[in-house]
């Protein structure tokens with residue numbers, strides 16, 4: 001968003017699958033705010049300890065120091081109220097309260113920039129991102145590149161077997177897939193006997 005009316009808050013959301021450059025884009029926007037001499041604070045959920053405890057880090061290794069919180073409500077208690085721009089990375093792990101918190105901050109005149117996964121490993125909308133999109137002034141959907149066919153990819157394909165919603169990891173555990181190549185729930189699907197086509201296996 002290039003035009004800003006003085007003292008007006010808003011919500012920006014950057015969403016897409018893993019490996020689509022969300023954190024990179026978040027860091028880029030926050031750096032621009034810093035260059036504009038705005039007061040910036042960055043928050044990330046405690047669950048994301050992939051690379052660094054108190055930084056947000058993109059897959060391309062851009063980094064920015066961040067305050068680690070257990071959920072969205074803790075953003076309010078750790079916020080310096082002089083802060084003008086509030087970055088939230090891995091927003092999909094902040095919990096449902098992020099919707100209320102982001103709205104409250106925007107209503108108070110703050111610029112909120114949240115980045116997160118919009119769908120989970122089964123391709124389902126990932127709360128609270130869908131709700132946040134409805135309330136946002138600006139939305140950017142980032143796409144990755146499908147690791148199977150090279151098309152633009154909107155899905156995060158899980159490569160390890162787990163039924164947990166959250167399995168934190170990066171390369172090797174997940175890859176980006178396009179709509180056509182995405183296999184929701186795989187590899188779990190392959191090991192469920194009733195999903196095997198009837199034939200030799202069923203007769204055994």
Ligand SMILES: [Zn+2]
Nearest residue numbers: 146149178181
């Ligand atoms: Zn593909």
